[in-house]
Amino acid sequence: MPRGRWLIPLAVVPVLGLLAYGFRTDPRAIPSPLVGRPAAPFSLTTFDGKPMSLEGYRGQVVILNFWASWCYPACYEEAPVLEATWQRYRDRGLVVLGVDIQDTEEAALRFIRQFNLTFPNAPDPTGKVSIDYGVYGVPETFVIDRRGGIRYKHVGAVTEAVIRDKVEPLLGETSG
Amino acid sequence: MTRLVGVILGTLVLLAAATGSVTAAVVDEETVTRIASQLRCVVCQNLSVADSPSEMAKQMRELIRERVAQGDTPEQVVAYFVERYGEWVLLSPRPRGFTLLVWVAPFAALLVGLGVVARMATRWIRRGAPTAESLEPLTSADRERVQAELQRLRE
Numbered sequence: 001m002p003r004g005r006w007l008i009p010l011a012v013v014p015v016l017g018l019l020a021y022g023f024r025t026d027p028r029a030i031p032s033p034l035v036g037r038p039a040a041p042f043s044l045t046t047f048d049g050k051p052m053s054l055e056g057y058r059g060q061v062v063i064l065n066f067w068a069s070w071c072y073p074a075c076y077e078e079a080p081v082l083e084a085t086w087q088r089y090r091d092r093g094l095v096v097l098g099v100d101i102q103d104t105e106e107a108a109l110r111f112i113r114q115f116n117l118t119f120p121n122a123p124d125p126t127g128k129v130s131i132d133y134g135v136y137g138v139p140e141t142f143v144i145d146r147r148g149g150i151r152y153k154h155v156g157a158v159t160e161a162v163i164r165d166k167v168e169p170l171l172g173e174t175s176g
Numbered sequence: 177m178t179r180l181v182g183v184i185l186g187t188l189v190l191l192a193a194a195t196g197s198v199t200a201a202v203v204d205e206e207t208v209t210r211i212a213s214q215l216r217c218v219v220c221q222n223l224s225v226a227d228s229p230s231e232m233a234k235q236m237r238e239l240i241r242e243r244v245a246q247g248d249t250p251e252q253v254v255a256y257f258v259e260r261y262g263e264w265v266l267l268s269p270r271p272r273g274f275t276l277l278v279w280v281a282p283f284a285a286l287l288v289g290l291g292v293v294a295r296m297a298t299r300w301i302r303r304g305a306p307t308a309e310s311l312e313p314l315t316s317a318d319r320e321r322v323q324a325e326l327q328r329l330r331e
Contacts, residue, residue, distance in 0.1 A: 030261075031262060033260070033262045034260060102232060126238070127232060127238075128235070131236060131257075134260035135218075136218035137219060
């Protein structure tokens with residue numbers, strides 16, 4: 001038996017290492033390069049015909065939510081949470097902005113009525129805003145601080161815990 | 177004289193503006209497709225923006241067309257998407273950092289394999305063909321048998 005034969009089973013080690021690394025990372029978790037950067041400006045028109053631009057909410061904490069009426073169940077789960085958050089914190093300088101993507105107006109309006117959503121909601125007919133925010137699915141939610149910087153990106157339904165941990169702390173910050 | 181220079185300069189400026197606007201208005205669809213084929217359709221599984229029939233890919237192609245029309249180079253357009261979606265949006269990972277492994281590993285494996293083959297081949301060659309000394313001496317029984325076989329051949 002030639003010497004060095006024991007090296008052959010040893011060759012498995014780096015392969016196993018690579019597999020261990022690969023299986024432990026979630027291929028669906030895609031870190032957004034936008035977190036920590038200034039939020040891209042946009043101006044859309046809401047379903048009821050009012051202008052909705054990020055600039056108009058300077059100095060407020062903005063929850064920018066990308067959704068669609070066909071996004072079941074996640075968008076349906078988070079809609080009541082978003083509405084409740086907007087109702088609870090609007091006096092403390094928070095606004096929820098909804099951007100409806102890849103949708104029909106009829107279905108979107110039905111969704112808004114179903115959950116009695118009262119925060120500004122606008123369609124993104126050209127998809128430009130969603131591409132500008134690197135959106136690859138719905139729902140995706142960006143938390144923007146009072147200085148206009150993206151602080152957090154949430155993929156999937158927004159929960160009470162997300163609001164508590166990621167949004168509430170920003171309310172106490174100043175816009176200066 | 178200065179007027180002539182002025183007229184010539186003015187014409188040149190106008191010409192430059194005209195050709196500039198012409199190149200900006202006509203978008204080379206091949207360029208758009210070439211850029212789109214490098215980008216991952218973000219709502220699909222393993223499809224490029226060029227190949228996907230989805231609404232999102234259509235909007236992304238429209239955006240690429242717009243940016244090319246504005247005079248962006250293909251690199252700038254790709255960078256625009258990478259800035260927003262991360263390297264993930266590229267269908268072939270850039271040979272940098274951890275993804276460098278994807279590019280280097282196959283060639284490294286090939287080199288190691290070639291090395292092993294070369295070493296074994298030289299070892300076999302060095303060992304060479306068997307010589308009289310390297311063989312075990314014949315037993316008397318074998319010798320007798322060889323003699324017998326030879327005898328049979330001669331007959």
